Amino acid sequence: MTDRPHAFPRERRLKRRDLLRPLFDRATPGRESLAVGVVRLIWRLVPREATGHAVPFQVGFAPGRRARTNAGRTRLRRYMREAFRQHQGPLLLAMGARPGHTLTLMVLFRGREDTASADLRRDLPRAMDRLARRLSEADRTPDASAP
Numbered sequence: 001m002t003d004r005p006h007a008f009p010r011e012r013r014l015k016r017r018d019l020l021r022p023l024f025d026r027a028t029p030g031r032e033s034l035a036v037g038v039v040r041l042i043w044r045l046v047p048r049e050a051t052g053h054a055v056p057f058q059v060g061f062a063p064g065r066r067a068r069t070n071a072g073r074t075r076l077r078r079y080m081r082e083a084f085r086q087h088q089g090p091l092l093l094a095m096g097a098r099p100g101h102t103l104t105l106m107v108l109f110r111g112r113e114d115t116a117s118a119d120l121r122r123d124l125p126r127a128m129d130r131l132a133r134r135l136s137e138a139d140r141t142p143d144a145s146a147p
Helices: 017-024 070-086 089-096 113-138
Strands: 032-036 038-048 057-062 101-109
Touching: 017 038, 017 101, 032 113, 038 057, 057 070, 057 089, 070 101, 070 113, 089 101, 089 113, 101 113
Parallel strands: 057 101
Antiparallel strands: 032 038, 038 101
């Protein structure tokens, strides 16, 4: 593997169908979501061995239906991946407190293609900070199912 310090590692990409499907099934226990501007995050914590990789999170990107061409969808995915990569620090810290779990996360874009770059730079970091705060707060609150 070539040394690419600014690349988004493949093992952090959410690709497995058995991990993706529960994110879109609203009846799945532990599935949560939040929306900030043009971004919606859908996530779920799974046992680390379920992912097959020792990573704190796996993330997928969905550009939405407003992108009319394949080139537009690819461009939107690239914008989302880059914004996520630049602002993943708080999520890494929040998941550091959960060594046995992996965060499976979908980033959905719900805006217009022509303003996507600016919208994603504004909204995705805010959404990720909110998610990191929720994960950190969940660490501090006692679990009712724990003995």
